[in-house]
Amino acid sequence: MNAFEQWQIRLSQLSNELYQLSVVHLQSTAxxxxxxxxxxxxxxxxxxxxxxxxxxxxxxxxxxxxxxxxxxxxxxxxxxxxxxxxxxxxxxxxxxxxxxxxxxxxxxxxxxxxxxxxxxxxxxxxxxxxxxxxxxxxxxxxxxx
Structure with missing residues (x-):
């Protein structure tokens, strides 16, 4: 796996984590x-x-x-x-x-x-x-x- 593929995987993981945090926040107030x-x-x-x-x-x-x-x-x-x-x-x-x-x-x-x-x-x-x-x-x- 090259550096670009590793970067894509990590970016996807971070994006997923941020999305989960925002969904929890939105659902708890609305x-x-x-x-x-x-x-x-x-x-x-x-x-x-x-x-x-x-x-x-x-x-x-x-x-x-x-x-x-x-x-x-x-x-x-x-x-x-x-x-x-x-x-x-x-x-x-x-x-x-x-x-x-x-x-x-x-x-x-x-x-x-x-x-x-x-x-x-x-x-x-x-x-x-x-x-x-x-x-x-x-x-x-x-x-x-």
Whole structure:
């Protein structure tokens, strides 16, 4: 291996280390937002939240008469490491991790005490019964910071 190849390898390692440090810093201060699908049925709303890689205890669901908030913390999806293993070279880091929060405003009142949630295969399904039955558009995203 010539000096140029050694320099390229070391530069790649340093670049990887700097990227990992910046990702850790960014993820510790900025929340991400999981994707949702929302549906309106005759007597309830149904919201599906993409939370792959999470455990139930790490997910929080809060509801009031017109608002659904899902929050929690997803661990970084990284390969297992031991003290003897070298740091892996990061080729792509597209899966969001760290703290998250997502709020959805309901266009009509719901019954918070009747809300149910089921987490299966990385998807959180939340059933939000309507306080009254009427036809309305689907829920819209809360645009508050």
């Amino acid at each position: 929340a991400w937002r999981p994707a949702i699908n929302a549906f309106r049925l005759p007597d309830h709303y149904l919201v599906c939240v993409d939370l792959a890689g999470m455990q139930k205890p790490d997910i929080s669901v809060r509801v009031d008469a017109r608002r659904l908030t899902i929050s929690g913390h997803r661990p970084a999806p990284e390969p297992p490491r031991t003290d003897a293993s070298p740091s892996p070279q990061v080729l792509a880091m597209e899966i969001d991790y760290g703290p998250f929060e997502r709020t959805v405003e309901m266009p009509e009142p719901i019954q918070p005490e009747q809300v149910t949630a089921h987490y299966r295969e990385g998807l959180l399904w939340i059933r939000l019964p309507l306080a009254t039955h009427s036809s309305s558009p689907t829920p819209t995203e809360d645009h508050q910071p």
